[in-house]
Each structure stands twice: as structure tokens, then as C-alpha cells.
Amino acid sequence: xxxxxxxxxxxxxxxxxxxxxxxxxxxxxxxxxxxxxxxxxxxxxxxxxxxxxxxxxxxxxxxxxxxxxxxxxxxxxxxxxxxxxxxxxxxxxxxxxxxxxxxxxxxxxxxxxxxxxxxxxxxxxxxxxxxxxxxxxxxxxxxxxxxxxxxxxxxxxxxxxxxxxxxxxxxxxxxxxxxxxx
Numbered sequence: 001x002x003x004x005x006x007x008x009x010x011x012x013x014x015x016x017x018x019x020x021x022x023x024x025x026x027x028x029x030x031x032x033x034x035x036x037x038x039x040x041x042x043x044x045x046x047x048x049x050x051x052x053x054x055x056x057x058x059x060x061x062x063x064x065x066x067x068x069x070x071x072x073x074x075x076x077x078x079x080x081x082x083x084x085x086x087x088x089x090x091x092x093x094x095x096x097x098x099x100x101x102x103x104x105x106x107x108x109x110x111x112x113x114x115x116x117x118x119x120x121x122x123x124x125x126x127x128x129x130x131x132x133x134x135x136x137x138x139x140x141x142x143x144x145x146x147x148x149x150x151x152x153x154x155x156x157x158x159x160x161x162x163x164x165x166x167x168x169x170x171x172x173x174x175x176x177x178x179x180x181x182x
Contacts, residue, residue: 055083056168056176063089066152068168073182078128079116079158081168081178085141086149095141097172100127110139111154117167117175118159125156125166 058066068083087093100112112135116125128136137154144150159166159180167175 055178058168058170058173058176060170060173062091062093063087063146064093064173066170066173068176068178071166071168071178071180073158073161073180077158079125079156079180080153081114081116081156082151082153084149085144085152087144087146090146092146093144095144098141098170100135110135110141111137111152111170112139113171114154115169116156116159117169118163119167120163121159123159125159127154127156 054067054069055071056068058068060066065086065088066083067086068081070083071079071081073079085093085095095111098111098113100110112127114127114137117123118125130136135154138150138152141150141152163180165177165179168178169175
């Protein structure tokens with residue numbers, strides 16, 4: 001079975017688990033993950049200052065920039081966030097701090113620690129996992145050289161249809177508000 005087929009099969013199996021996990025979020029974790037519902041959090045860029053085709057931009061330490069290009073709902077009850085990470089700094093970047101702190105997660109250099117937060121209902125949506133414990137997200141984010149960009153994506157359970165905007169969070173980075181489409 002190809003990796004794509006495994007991911008589709010895994011997503012179908014993950015719906016009940018993801019829905020349960022999404023319902024558990026929302027508490028303040030003391031700001032340990034770069035900002036959360038209830039914490040005072042910086043917002044990366046206001047919607048008025050963003051260039052066309054960009055939903056949000058997170059500017060982190062050492063010149064690392066994450067640009068969010070899309071956040072699309074699909075018919076299966078998921079949201080896929082896509083964008084890029086660019087190293088505008090002077091040193092090689094490894095995304096080790098962006099991975100999830102959950103035990104049993106296999107993805108080492110990934111954006112598995114990303115989350116979507118619906119402030120209105122105080123729910124946090126975590127990156128989905130396949131049946132092998134791998135995140136449904138970009139992995140292998142190591143040795144990003146100065147000036148280099150790489151595409152990134154992460155899949156989340158979708159918030160209710162009336163939710164049109166969420167906060168995108170990534171450890172060590174400021175939070176950015178993004179609009180959902182689809």
C-alpha cells in the first residue's frame with residue numbers, strides 16, 4: 001500500500017480519536033507552547049498588513065519565518081494548512097522544537113506540535129496522526145540552510161462549520177490568526 005493510501009486509511013480511522021482529542025483542549029498550559037487560549041499571545045501579523053495570497057506569517061527567533069498560504073476544509077471533516085518555512089537567518093535551522101511533546105509520537109523533526117485554536121469555543125485542535133503514530137504533517141525539517149525555503153503542511157480535525165477563523169500555533173513562534181476556506 002502506498003504512503004498516500006495509508007494516510008487516507010489512517011485519516012478514516014482517526015476521526016473518532018481526533019474528535020475526542022479536540023474536545024479535550026482549551027485549557028491554559030501556562031504559555032509553554034508559544035501561546036494558547038487564555039494566555040497573552042503575540043499575533044504575528046495583522047490581516048491588513050499581509051501580502052496577497054498569504055493568510056499569515058509567523059516570524060520566529062533567528063530569522064525563521066513560517067508563511068501560511070492556505071487553510072482549507074475538506075469534505076471529510078479535516079483542515080489542511082499549507083505554507084512554507086524560510087530560514088532568513090545566518091545559521092542552519094532544525095525544527096526540533098516544533099514537534100509535539102506527546103509520548104509515543106514518532107515524528108522527530110516535524111511540525112507535529114502545531115495546533116489550531118478556536119478561541120470562541122475554547123477548543124484546541126491537534127495535528128492528526130496515522131495508525132503508526134506518525135503525524136499527518138511535514139517531517140524531516142532539518143538542516144535548513146540560510147536562504148532556503150521548504151514547503152510545510154499539517155492536517156487537523158475541522159472545527160464546526162460556523163468557525164471561519166482560528167489561531168495557528170507552533171512552538172517557539174508567535175500565534176497568527178488565519179481564515180478557513182472551503
